[in-house]
Amino acid sequence: MTANVSPTPTASPTPSPLHAVVADDFEAVNRTIVEQLTSKVPLVETISQYIIESGGKRLRPMLVLLAARSLGYQGDKHITLATLIEFMHTSTLLHDDVVDESHMRRGKKTANDAWGNAPSVLVGDFLYSRSFQLMVDVGSMQIMAILSSATCTIAEGEVLQLTNIGNPSVSEADYFETIQGKTAMLFEAASHSGAVLADATPEQAQALQLYGRYLGLAFQLIDDLLDYQGDADAMGKNVGDDLAEGKPTLPLIHAMEQGTPEQAKLIRQVIRKGGLEQLDDVLAIVHATGALEYTRKRANEMADKALVQLELLSPSPYRDSMAQLARLAVDRQA
Template sequence: MPLESIRSLVSEDLQSTDRFIISRLESNIPMVKDVIEYVLTCGGKRVRPLVLLLSARALNHQGQKHIDLAAVIELIHTATLLHDDVVDDSTLRRGHKTANTIWGNDTSVLVGDFLYSRAFQIVVDIKHDTVLDIFAKATPFIAEGEILQLVNCNNPDTTEQFYFDVIERKTAKLFEIAAQLGATLSTESAAHIEAMRLFGLHLGLAYQLIDDALDYSQSVKETGKNVGQDISEGKTTLPLIHAMRMSKGADLELMRNAIQTGTSKNLDKILGIIESTDAIKYTAATAKQHALKAKEALSAISASPYRQALETLSDFVVSRTY
């Protein structure tokens, strides 16, 4: 499996990252420890910290700061998941009950805040002005993505452009800064830092596009979340936008009504329309375009096993089924 072979290249770095995360999440409050332990052991792919570690190694990083920042990226990602699941009222993630289902919304939000706080503590400790600046600008941008998605819930008139504005903020930005930070720690070459930033941005867009395609095309066993969850949350993602663009009459009305009411009672029929309009193929093809742009950005970076691993990661992101 490609992801395992990519991980093996930086396995020591990943283990160090996990150890560092555990060391920085010490809390005297048992509930905090319980929630964090549960969330961190629920089988995430660790793709974002992997991007940071590989980006740093591809540019010959020396030292340990890439470990600290990989941990920060994972902590921010985990915090956003805790908050997202509360906002979306999700019950399942990665095949496990969500933290809010077990401990309640209040606990999930507050533990998410705790993770954010710890992440910024680590960034400040690194004492690197550019790194601090990148984080300070990125975190409100990521929060804006979630807010934009929230205010646009149950809106069947969502455009493709608006959809991309949302996913650039809520998903691609963290990938973008992961690659950018790996480069920033390792080189002063503006061209190399920009190449890595662009790589991360396009990889993140491809990642979210495939996530949204999988929501309509894979079973709960494959993805670890409920099929058609997006429509029951009133989220208008690219497969649905494309299906509506290609439909008219009763089919179009059915989809518009499902989004407006946030119901999945006609899910089987909607899945049929999505299939017949090639909406999954369209979304996957768009993801492949971004994966290709990610790989093109890497052409500015010298060839190495680490650059090769980033290219392979681009392929994995668009070929995955979970």
């Protein structure tokens, strides 16, 4: 399906207080994103700009900036690195929305809904390719190794999630393996590569790698929690979207483990079938079994682990912002 009228892109994200310590860098990343979106094919630019400017927080590029600056980096290649991380993230969004047959993201039409599946997939490919061009510009084989490995892990995570759709036998360990690949890996790669760019010691590089991993896990856990208690307008998607797709996320896994046999049976049936016909029943079970509280507890555990990693860094406003980001990951409502 091709949109009759191209949706109008919104402005670049407004920097939050978390961006304050890297405000100039963040603006440089925004400018570089625009510069690197140029293409001789107009539709490539149109779709790329639409998805990149659709209101995301740009947390992953901010992690690059904060990690590099926290270790005293004074060059300018962190701008290129942050930009390519955003392109990698955006390409996964384009592909995910096609796979999930999504129609709304961040309160707006998805690119596949506006232009069709084929253009969305191909523009996602373009952004991935552009990100690898920018990796060459960064000029670090170690960073290229980190990011190329991350792309494989992310793809595996997405395939694992796809194969788990409609499967009520997914365990908590299986769930964490999935979200480590599909979400946490890019957070991890962002903070890890930023540290490597700044010539971190092996101990500092590992600390920032683990910080990104735990932050990404906390972020995804709260995303999955909000699917059962969030506000649709704030989230930019509908409550119950994961349930409609038959995704066995942690709230459902815990509810099946803690609920009565009858409650577990109902959730298993809904996961296999998908859809929202029994959303109210599932929500009642999720609340009755404490599944949301448990999911939030696990998210807080991940955030606490992220904070521990920051103890290996010298005190600085950049470290403070990373600590705030870990708390924000679990306190947010969207």
